[in-house]
Amino acid sequence: MVILFVHNYYQREGGEDAGVRQERDLLAAAGHRIVEYSRCSGEIALNGISSRIKLGAGALWSSRTHSELRSLIAKERPEVAYIHNTIPLISPSAYFACAEAGVPVIQTLHNYRFLCPASTFLRRGQICEECVTSTLFRSVWHGCYRDSASARPRPASGQTGALHQGYSVGRPWSLYRARVVLQVASPPSDDDGRSRRASTSRHRRRSRWHERHYALPRRREH
Numbered sequence: 001m002v003i004l005f006v007h008n009y010y011q012r013e014g015g016e017d018a019g020v021r022q023e024r025d026l027l028a029a030a031g032h033r034i035v036e037y038s039r040c041s042g043e044i045a046l047n048g049i050s051s052r053i054k055l056g057a058g059a060l061w062s063s064r065t066h067s068e069l070r071s072l073i074a075k076e077r078p079e080v081a082y083i084h085n086t087i088p089l090i091s092p093s094a095y096f097a098c099a100e101a102g103v104p105v106i107q108t109l110h111n112y113r114f115l116c117p118a119s120t121f122l123r124r125g126q127i128c129e130e131c132v133t134s135t136l137f138r139s140v141w142h143g144c145y146r147d148s149a150s151a152r153p154r155p156a157s158g159q160t161g162a163l164h165q166g167y168s169v170g171r172p173w174s175l176y177r178a179r180v181v182l183q184v185a186s187p188p189s190d191d192d193g194r195s196r197r198a199s200t201s202r203h204r205r206r207s208r209w210h211e212r213h214y215a216l217p218r219r220r221e222h
Contacts, residue, residue, distance in 0.1 A: 004078035062091035070098035
C-alpha cells in the first residue's frame with residue numbers, strides 16, 4: 001500500500017514527532033511504501049506584525065500546501081493519507097487537497113487542539129470546555145494560547161478548530177462543502193452520572209448542527 005504521511009514537525013522535537021517517525025518506520029518495515037509531506041515550524045521567522053499576520057493567514061489556508069500536495073498525490077497516487085499535525089505551516093488545505101483527489105484520510109489526534117487552542121482543556125489549572133460549549137474564540141478572549149495574553153492576536157494555534165467550525169477564512173465553504181463532525185466525551189463529575197448525560201446530549205446537539213451545515217466531499221470514483 002502507498003501511504004501518504006503528512007506532518008508539521010515542531011521547533012523542538014517531542015513525543016509527537018518521535019511517534020510519527022516510529023509509525024512511519026514501522027509501516028515501511030511492514031512493506032508499505034511511504035510518501036512523506038512535511039514542514040517544520042523551525043522554518044518560521046517572525047520579524048514584526050506583518051510576518052505574524054502572514055503566518056496566521058497561512059495557518060488558515062496554505063496555498064503552498066494545497067498546490068504541493070495535489071502535485072505529490074498526482075505523482076505518487078497514494079491509497080490513503082495519514083495526517084498528524086497541520087499547525088501552523090501545513091494548514092487544513094491538506095484535507096481539501098486529499099478530498100479533491102479522492103484520497104481517504106486517517107487523522108491521528110495527538111492532543112485536543114482541534115477544539116482547544118491550549119490543547120489541554122485546562123485554563124489556570126481548571127477544566128475549561130468553553131471553546132466546545134460556546135465558540136472557539138473564547139480562547140482569544142482568555143488568551144489561552146501558551147497561557148499568554150500577548151498571544152491573543154495570533155490565530156495560528158486554533159486555526160484548525162476555527163476552520164472546522166465553519167468560520168469564514170476568505171474561501172466560501174459552499175465551494176468545498178466540507179464537514180468535520182467533532183465529538184468530545186467528558187467523564188462524569190458526580191456519582192449519579194448527570195454531568196456525563198448532560199455533556200453527551202450537548203455534544204450530540206453540536207454534532208447534529210455540524211451535520212446539517214456541512215457535507216463531506218465525496219470520494220471520486222476511478
